[in-house]
Amino acid sequence: MTIEAPFPVPAPRLSPRDRLVLFVLCAAQFMVALDFSVLNVALPVLGADLGMSPAVLQWAVTAFALPSGGFLLLFGRAGDLFGRRRLFLAGLALFGAASLLAACAWDPASFLTGRALQGLGAAAIVPTGMSLLTTTFPEGPARDRALGISGTLLSLGFTVGMVAGGVLTDLLGWRSTMGLLTLFVLVVLPLAPGLLPESRTPDRPRLDVPGAVTVTGGLLALVYALSTAAAQGFGRVDVLVSLVVGAGLLGAFVVVESRSAAPLVSLPMLRRPTVAWGNLGGLVTFSMMSTVVFVLTLYLQDVLGLSAFETGLVFGVQGVLSVVAGSLASRVVGRFGARRTLAGALAGQGLLSAALLGLGEGGGSVWLATAAVSLASMCHLGAIVSYGLTATSGVPDEEQGLATGLVTSTQQIGTTVGIPLLGVLATTAGDLMSGVRTVLALDAAIVLAAAGLVAAGLRGRRRAGSGAVEAEAVGAR
The missing domain is CATH 1.20.1250.20 (MFS general substrate transporter like domains)
Incomplete structure (x- = not known):
């Protein structure tokens, strides 16, 4: 207990x-x-x-x-x-x-x-x-504190880069x-x-070469397909072939790992509720927030007519509030626990994304866009910190590279897949404004659904003190 x-x-x-x-x-x-x-x-x-x-x-x-x-x-x-x-x-x-x-x-x-x-x-x-x-x-x-600072800088780096x-x-x-x-x-x-x-790791087992080949090939094919589709659509033959090849190789990877004496990914680790649900939360928060930023960039410049510099100022406010959120994230996790923080942060991100459905074609909408995306980014920061804590808690030091590899793969894949899967709808719709609203509605629904799933999947598995969650007994079975 x-x-x-x-x-x-x-x-x-x-x-x-x-x-x-x-x-x-x-x-x-x-x-x-x-x-x-x-x-x-x-x-x-x-x-x-x-x-x-x-x-x-x-x-x-x-x-x-x-x-x-x-x-x-x-x-x-x-x-x-x-x-x-x-x-x-x-x-x-x-x-x-x-x-x-x-x-x-x-x-x-x-x-x-x-x-x-x-x-x-x-x-x-x-x-x-x-x-x-x-x-x-x-x-x-x-x-908690170190991951809070790291998460802040990860989010801030993307905004500062723009x-x-x-x-x-x-x-x-x-x-x-x-x-x-x-x-x-x-x-x-x-x-x-x-x-x-x-x-x-102290024992230096063999590197799982078949697992490395299948997962690397599968991820390469998936990233290629989604990155190409983001620019040129899903109708291209190479995109469809890459999606099939990627899915096949990742399926083969699961089979290989289940039979390997020294697997690249421990399937029992993936059965840990902390690892599974934590990474789901991370995948959703990264993919859906990157989509919001993408469609808002289109909206601000192509609908409201803002310049690139003015658009940068909007996202500059977002960056400042991300820094504030990062300084508070570890305290929030310490007070409420990583499970509650992750679910609550996802819920906040989803609700604020839904608030963007109120955007119109008038100049006053820039204030709604600035406020909603900035507050959503604060929730996003809380989700980043708490999902990293959740997905790495209780994992032995010798497997931390594997656990953090999953965490960072979730981050990279989430950043990559969001825009191709949803953002492309904004650019292919006949009317950009209706396309933006469709994307924002789907985005909000996905984030809110993930918040409910994470809350249910990690219910009752809090660990005292750090606010991280522990499912050692569950994951060991």
Whole structure:
């Protein structure tokens, strides 16, 4: 039986060294989040400069998304086996070199090569960085606080990228967006070796090669299909073939893992309520929030006629409130528990997305858009922190890379699938305003349904103290 603490446990003060460790890990995560959006507004200028047609230009995004989403689980497990710090440092070095290549690109091939190598570096940085964070800060208030800061910066990185990308492109050109990422690596990489502890599993089992091949191939096919569909629709033959191949390979992966002596993904872990429901909440909050941001960008510029700079200011308010939410998230989790926080944050995000259905074509709607998306982002931040805590709680240190690999795969896949699945409806509808309303209605319904499922699935499984949830006895069966 578990007993919930009557009062929240205060987060301990971090030592100067702990703060430096947190700075290194969070700066790396922020850098990767920044890379998701910093190039978006620069794409037209980039395409004209390098002679990339619109059909080729969408690969500026896809070339990064494919390896960053496809190799996450593999690199998360490789870090467990061969050393998380070692792989984290290698990922940082590769990301920095790739960013420099992209900044200096002389033709489309060199630029897309740099973007693909950036994605490969990100796939190493994200799961190993999260594993180092969860193994450095013990489960409880310290980890709650660290994950709260990390979640804030992840959300803020995407928003800052949208604003910074436009400013840098106007002032210094599109190459400066890639140069900014190189500068991040030059600051973080020299600090990391002396601060981060090495960690790996003690027994060093064999790497599950069949599992690695099937899951990586399946994720690559899925990300390719959804990224391509976002730009060109689902009717293309290559999109449909990729969806079938991806589904088949992921099905084969489940069969392989059920028979493997040293599986890449432990199926009993996936049967833990904390892991399953936590990751469902994460998948929904990331996919649906990215969709809201996408359709609001279209709405603000194409319906209300705002400039790119004015649109950036709207999302700048969102970023400021995300910082506020991140500073409060660990306290909320400590007071109400991760289960309640996750379900409540999803419910809040869904209700505020529904409030956006009140948008019209008049200029006054900009205030509703700013208020609703900013408050929804605060709920989104609470969901990010609580889903990470939920999905990694009770997992042994030797399996933290696997658990955080699932968490970060959920994040990457959620960010990738939301816009193709729903956002495309806004652009293919005959009337943009009706398309935006349809997307927002579906978005709100999905988030609210997920809130109810998460609340029901994790009912009664609270753990005292940190506000995380525990289902060790259930998951062990």
